[in-house]
Amino acid sequence: MKKDNYKQTNFIKHIIEKDLKNKxxxxxxxxxxPEPNGYLHIGHAKSICLNFGLATEYDGTCNLRFDDTNPMKENIEYINSIKNDIKWLGFKWNNDVKFSSMYFDKIYKYAIELINNGLAYVDLLNQEEIRKYRGTLKKPGxxxxxxNQSIEKNLLLFKQMKNGFFSTGEACLRAKINMCSPFIIMRDPVLYRIIxxxxxxxxxxxCIYPTYDFAHCISxxxxxxxxxICTLEFQDNRRLYDWILNKINIxxxxxQYEYSRLNIEYTILxxxxxxxxxxxxxxxxxxxxxxxTIxxxxxxxxxxxxIRTFCDKIGVTKQDNLIEMSLLESCIKNDLNTxxxxAMAILDPIKIRITNLPTNYLEILMVPNHPNQPNMGYRSVYFTNELYIxxxxxxxxxTIEHNGLILGKExxxxxxxxxxxxxxxxxxxKNIVEIQCIYDKETLGKHPKNRKVKGVIHxxxxxxxxxxIFNLYDKLFNIxxxxxxxxFLQHINTESLIIKKGFVELNLLTTNISNVYQFERIGYFCFDKQINNTIATFNRIISLNINKTKKK
Known part of the structure; x- marks a missing residue:
């Protein structure tokens, strides 16, 4: 990854530079x-770009560590997808992949240490009772x-938890901190539970697993x-993060440092x-x-x-805000425009018949693959007496707003x-099935004077x-x-996917130029390799007119 992708300064960089300067x-x-309990989304992409980007910029290292403390919600599929996403974004983690589970033996010993120091105890209250005893923001716990049971009894009960003597939810290990703390996270939080x-x-x-908060700081x-580095919702958790590390012999x-999480319009993250x-x-x-998701x-x-450009543009701050979808769209549009x-595609075809051409007429026209990139070369398209528009x-x-082919016009x-x-x-x-036209053979590459031509169509x-097949994707939510x-399910956009059936150029996908195209006057599309149809399927990435996409 090029270092110059991450030139924008932020408060975390200031902290790093100060720490390096002060040695x-x-x-x-x-x-x-990441917790391997789902696929990564673009909010995680921001964290990936930040953590890996900082390590690259300051010649450091970045570990990939799965915080795998809840096996009920985790699986190998999620682990593999996360690794693929990081590689696809262009980053490489330090040495081998790590797991919090690699440290379970050590984390267990630190739990024993807390018990021996009178800082943790086994609680036999059930989950509902623990929740009730914890209090509220206005009421202490x-x-x-x-x-206050003895250290010896806590050690025995914790060993019994480890050996499977208790059922799920019958017992847990809690830190002994302060049930009157104004921060609920510090009201004797759970450190181990039975699963x-x-x-x-x-x-x-x-059969016992450390909680995320207990395993994370130790790992x-x-x-x-x-x-x-984590997002602001873990700001209060830093108090527990610090407490644990201060109370164990490590x-x-x-x-820990926190920044604002990513929020994007019309999206859930x-x-x-x-x-x-x-x-x-x-x-x-x-x-x-x-x-x-990535x-x-x-x-x-x-x-x-x-995506890297988008993450760099939104920056790293402590202020929560809602990012406009148009910023993400502009990043991909600028990339693809270059x-x-x-290519040309027809999503809703209607036939044109050129009446002043013979049935067997065939002319081959050479057209550029990109108007501003001569190195992309040229391709051939056929001009015959039957066309689709x-x-x-x-x-x-x-009418005033129309800019296409009009009966009686050119x-x-x-x-x-x-x-x-x-x-x-x-x-x-009464549906139009054919438009009969004549063509002017003197107008190839020429613009006759004193003739008003309404426009250009593909x-x-x-x-x-x-x-x-063309999948026209739009935002998933309408708020x-x-x-x-x-x-939130009540606000699903019922027109987030519209499917069209039409045509593309015959040689598309056989020239190995690309799997992503700008279909002229329509938008940017990519060939969907994951759909095993006999008919080629294209996904619309973005319309050429972003505002037009939003209105649909």
């Missing part, structure tokens, strides 16, 4: 610590009746992480809620192109560089001739097409901030 550290060590479920790494070795310290002391969309079949899976964006046609070859480009009557075919519509044919339902010869809605 508090010699090399920075960051980590990206109440000490558990098991809080009888096979772990993807440790199998059935354990950071064991790995020598210098800057443990050689290295890690420090919660793995729990995204999982609901998958489970309820509202989307076709975690990689559905309407999903804000795999969904990849299948939609977004590029790694566009790099995507052009998009139905939306024809109007029987002229239009230019892209890279080709001027034609004039003379007559239309309709079926019994087209395809019927002898130079292959059938195609700006669905994250704030309790019943």
């Amino acid at each position: 508090l550290i010699s090399v920075i060590k960051t980590r990206f610590p 109440i000490n558990s009746p098991y809080r 009888f479920y096979e772990h993807h790494q440790t199998k059935n070795t354990w 950071d310290a064991l790995e020598g992480i210098t800057h443990s 050689k290295y002391r890690a420090y 919660s793995k729990r809620k995204l999982n609901i969309l998958v489970k309820k079949n509202i989307v076709t899976g975690w990689d559905d192109p309407r999903m804000p 795999s969904g964006l990849r299948r939609r046609g977004y590029t790694p560089s566009s 790099n995507a070859p052009r 998009d139905r939306s480009d024809f109007y029987e009557q002229e 239009i230019r075919l892209r890279y080709s001739y001027i034609i004039k519509a003379q007559k239309i044919k309709k079926d019994k339902y 087209w395809l010869s019927t002898k130079n097409t292959r059938p195609a 700006k901030n669905p994250e704030k809605e309790i019943n």
Whole structure:
């Protein structure tokens, strides 16, 4: 990864530079610590770019560590998808992949240490009772009746928990801190709980598992992480993070820093809620192109560089805000405008017949693959007496806003001739099935003076097409901030996917130029390799007119 991708300064960089200058550290060590309980989304991409980007910029290292402390919600599929996403974004983690479960033996010993120091106890209250005893923001908590039992009894009970003497929910290990703390996280938080479920790494070795808060800070310290960076919802958790590391005998002391999480218009960035969309079949899976997951964006046609650019543009601050979708769209549009070859496609075909051409007429025209990139070369398209244009480009009557082929008027075919519509044919339902036109053979590459031509439209010869399916994707929600809605499913955009059947150029995908194209005058599309149809399927990445996409 090029260092110049991350030139924008932020408060975390200031902290790192100060720590390096004061020789508090010699090399920075960051980590990206996902829980393997779902696919990564673009909010995680921000964290990936930040943690790996900082390590690159300051010649440090970044670990990939799975915080795998809840086997009931985790699996290998999520682990593999996360690794693929990081690689696709262009980053490489330090040495081998790490797991919090690698440290379970050590974490267990630190729990024993806390018990021996009178700083942890086994609680036999059930979950509902613990919740009730914890109090509220306005009401202090109440000490558990098991809080002051002897160290010896706590050691025995904890050993029994480890050996499977208790059922799930019958017992847990809690830190002994302060049940009257104004911070609920410090009111004797749970450190270990019982889960009888096979772990993807440790199998059935354990039936007790440390909580995320307990395992996370210890894992950071064991790995020598210098800057443990997380989002603002963990700001209060830092108090527990510091308390744990201050109370155990561990050689290295890690420090946590928080920044604002990513929020984007018309999108939810919660793995729990995204999982609901998958489970309820509202989307076709975690990689559905309407999903804000990295795999969904990849299948939609977004590029790694566009996502990295977006993450760099939004910056790193402590202020929560709602990012406009147009910023993300502009990043991919700028990328594709330079790099995507052009082609022509017809999404809603209507036939044109050139009446002053013979039936067997065939002319080959050479057209550029990109108007501003000569190195992309040229391709051949056929001009014949039967063509397709998009139905939306024809109007029987002229109006001010129309800019297409109008009965009795002339239009230019892209890279080709001027034609004039003379007559239309309709079926019994009064739908137009054919437009009869004449062409002017003197207008190839020429612009006759004193002739008003309404505009330019794209087209395809019927002898130079292959059938195609076009998935027109739009935003998944019809309100700006669905994250704030309790019943967020009520705000699903029912037109987030519109499917069209039409045609693309015959040689598309056989020239190995690209899997991403700008279909001229329509938008940017990518070939969906994951759909095993006999007919080629293209996903719309973005319309050429972003505002037009939003209005649909």
